[in-house]
Amino acid sequence: MRENIGVQVDQTMMLIMGVCFLLLGIISVAMFYFLYKYSAKRNTKTEDIHGNTPLEIIWTVVPLILVLVLFFYGWKGFENMRDIPDDAFPVKITGQMWKWGFEYENGKKSDTLFVPIDQAIRLNIYSIDVNHSVYIPAYRVKEDAVPGRENRLWFETTGLDTLVITCAEYCGLDHSVMLTYMVVLPEDKFQEWYNTPNVETTPTTTDTTGTKDTTTQSDTTSPGGDTTKPQGTTDTTNKKDTTR
Numbered sequence: 149m150r151e152n153i154g155v156q157v158d159q160t161m162m163l164i165m166g167v168c169f170l171l172l173g174i175i176s177v178a179m180f181y182f183l184y185k186y187s188a189k190r191n192t193k194t195e196d197i198h199g200n201t202p203l204e205i206i207w208t209v210v211p212l213i214l215v216l217v218l219f220f221y222g223w224k225g226f227e228n229m230r231d232i233p234d235d236a237f238p239v240k241i242t243g244q245m246w247k248w249g250f251e252y253e254n255g256k257k258s259d260t261l262f263v264p265i266d267q268a269i270r271l272n273i274y275s276i277d278v279n280h281s282v283y284i285p286a287y288r289v290k291e292d293a294v295p296g297r298e299n300r301l302w303f304e305t306t307g308l309d310t311l312v313i314t315c316a317e318y319c320g321l322d323h324s325v326m327l328t329y330m331v332v333l334p335e336d337k338f339q340e341w342y343n344t345p346n347v348e349t350t351p352t353t354t355d356t357t358g359t360k361d362t363t364t365q366s367d368t369t370s371p372g373g374d375t376t377k378p379q380g381t382t383d384t385t386n387k388k389d390t391t392r
């Protein structure tokens with residue numbers, strides 16, 4: 149069983165926080181001790197101190213070990229994020245000013261990401277205009293959407309939930325509304341949705357979107373002029389009027 153990325157990220161962050169608080173404690177105690185010990189009242193004559201080899205070795209070696217430990221856990225997490233499981237369920241996500249669109253292997257499209265529970269999900273990330281960034285805070289994953297190339301990220305769904313997917317790269321005027329949801333469904337409900345041809349239905353969600361338009365996202369562009377995947381032929385994109 150693969151380690152969960154979210155758990156790994158949280159543990160690494162807690163480790164870094166722990167180190168920070170430990171250093172804060174040590175430095176604060178030393179500071180107050182020196183304030184007392186070397187106060188001008190008690191030390192009228194300046195001492196002339198030249199080097200201290202053991203001390204210098206300690207303050208070189210200890211931080212070195214510390215940063216190597218932090219690097220190790222950072223690297224392990226990074227490796228896990230980059231090494232996408234072969235059985236991950238692929239979904240294409242396309243960012244544009246200012247919304248996200250999803251396309252599944254069977255041609256199904258949606259504005260909300262529907263995924264089955266307890267399943268590794270692979271997002272193949274595209275942008276058709278400027279740089280965006282797919283950010284799913286609850287799963288601790290974030291990856292840029294860059295025009296002209298495919299990026300990817302993966303995570304494993306762990307609970308039935310409706311979670312925020314947002315854009316973490318300032319991409320223009322309405323960047324802040326570039327938000328959608330990921331709905332984690334039980335396997336059977338997901339299959340039911342997945343095998344219903346392109347009609348925009350939201351099986352279990354309450355409508356959390358408000359302002360978002362619910363038209364099918366049609367993606368007729370091929371990022372980077374790469375035409376590896378056949379695209380939908382009809383353009384039904386109903387672009388929100390964003391010109392001001």
Ligand SMILES: [Cu+2]
Binds near residue numbers: 246280281317
């Ligand atoms: Cu964006």
